[in-house]
Amino acid sequence: MGFDEFGLINFVPFTKVSDFTDYLKEGKLKGKHCKKCNAVYFPPRADCVKCFAPESEMEWLEFSGRGKLLTFTTIHAAPTGFETKVPYTIGVVDLEEGGRLLAWIEEPPEDEAKLELGIDVRIEPKVIDDNRLIYVIKIN
C-alpha cells in the first residue's frame, strides 16, 4: 500500500499523493485540484503552490486521459534497469484538464518522422512486468 508500485523502477515509495496508484489500479487517471484557487495539478501534488491553501483544500480530480503530444525522444542508451527495454520512446503530453505527463508511447511508428507533435493522444493505465503500475501514451 503505497507509491512503491508506480514505475518500472520506483525511487520514491512514500508520498502524500500515494492514493494516485490506487486510482490508477481502478483504471482512473487522477490529478489534484485546489478547491480554494481552482489550480489543477498533474503530476498530482499534495500542496497548492499557487495559493498555499491548507492541505485539506486539495481534492482528487479525475482526468479524461485525453491530451496532445508536446514532444518525444527514443532512448537508445538506457539507464540501469531499463537495458532490456531499448529502444523505447518517451513522450510528453499536454493534458486536456491541465498539467503534463511523461510516459512511454505505446507502439510508436517505426519511422519517427511519422510521429507528429500536436496530435491527439490517450493516456491509459497499464500493468507491466507482472506487477509494475504505469500509464502509457496511446496514439489515436
Added chain:
Amino acid sequence: MKVAVVGIGHGKFGRRDDATVQELGFEAFRDALNDANLTIQDIDASVIGSVPEYHKQRSLPGVVAEYIGMNPKPTFLTEAACASSSAALRTAWADIKAGLHEVVAVVGVQKMLELTTPELLALMGRVGDVQWESGFGTTFPGYYAMYATRHMHDFGTTKDQLSMVAVKNHFYGAKNPKAMFQKEVTLEKAKSARMVASPLNLYDCCANADGSAVVIIANEDRAKKITDTPVWIEGIGSASAPMSVLRRENLISIPSAVHASHDAYKQSGLQPKDIDVADVHDCFTIAEILAYEDLGFCERGQGGKLIEEKQTYIGGKIPVNVDGGLKAKGHPVGATGTSMVVEMVKQLRGEAGERQVQGAEVGLAHNVGGIGQYCFVSIFKR
C-alpha cells in the same frame, strides 16, 4: 565594490585514473597561485564547487581544502549540479562584495570516472524528477533530446545544424591542450554517430570527465596590487527553473538561462551586442543552440541558422566556445563553471593563443546546472 579575477589555473580534463579528486584540485590551484603570484597566506577562504554524489569521499571541501593547504581558512561546498562552481564563484563574489573577505579561491573540481559504468548509468537515471519521470527510464540526453525535438518542430532546426555545433567545438578543442578530445571531426562523422536519444547521437553529447579549474578573485584594492591585468566581474546573474521539464512553460527555451542573463545584463549595464566572446553550456549540441537564443545572441528560433552561418566561429558575429566547449573539453561537472571563467580571462587578457578572439574586451560565461534547474550567467570585462 568591484571584484576581479586575479589568478587562473586549469588542469587537464579527461579520464584521470592517475589522480584523486584533491590531487586534481591541487593542479589547478597551484597554477592559479602561480598565475596570480600569490601564496596561500594571501587567500582568505576557499569555496569548492562540486557535485558530491560522484565521489566516494564524503564532505569534499574537507579533503580538498586540506590538500591544497587552505586550513584553517574557511571552506564549504556549493552544489548546483553542472553549475556548481559558478555557484561557488557567485558566493565568493558576494562574500567579497559584503566585505567579509578580500581574496577568495574558487575551486571547481570533479572526479566522475571513479564511479563504475553501472554506477554512472544508475545516476543518469535519476537526473529528472525521480517521483514521476525516472520510473520511465528518462536520461540526461533524453531530456535535452525532447527539447531538440520540439525546437526542430517549431523552428525547422535541423539535425545537420546540431552536428555543426559539434564540428565547431571539436575544431577549437583540437587547439586546446587541456581538452579531453583534441581532434577535429567532420560533419559526416558527427552526423552518422550512433543514436543515444533521438535526435541526439553520440556526437551531440558531451562526455563525463575528471578535472579541475580554479580562479582566484579579489576586491578592487587588492586586485590592483596583485596584477596589472585584472579581469573585472561586471555581473553574475542566477536563476532557477522547475526540476521537471513538465512544469516549464515550454520546451524551446531554458527559462533559468533567460532570467539569469537578464540579471547579468542588468547588473553590468551591457547588452548581448556588447559581448565579444562567450562560453556557453553545450552539454548537448541543442543546448548550445538554446543558449544562443536564451542569451539574446540571436532571435528565438534562429540558433540553428546562427551556427550554420558560422557566426559563432572566430571572425563571426559572436565567437562561442572557442576553447572547445563541454563537447571537446569534457564535462567534469563541478569544474565546468570555473573552466569557462578561465577561458574568458585568457581571452580578455589576450592569452588564448591560436584561439584568441582579437581585441576581446567583454566575455560571458553561461553555465547551466542539470536540465536548466539552475543557471548562472557571468559577464567579465578587462
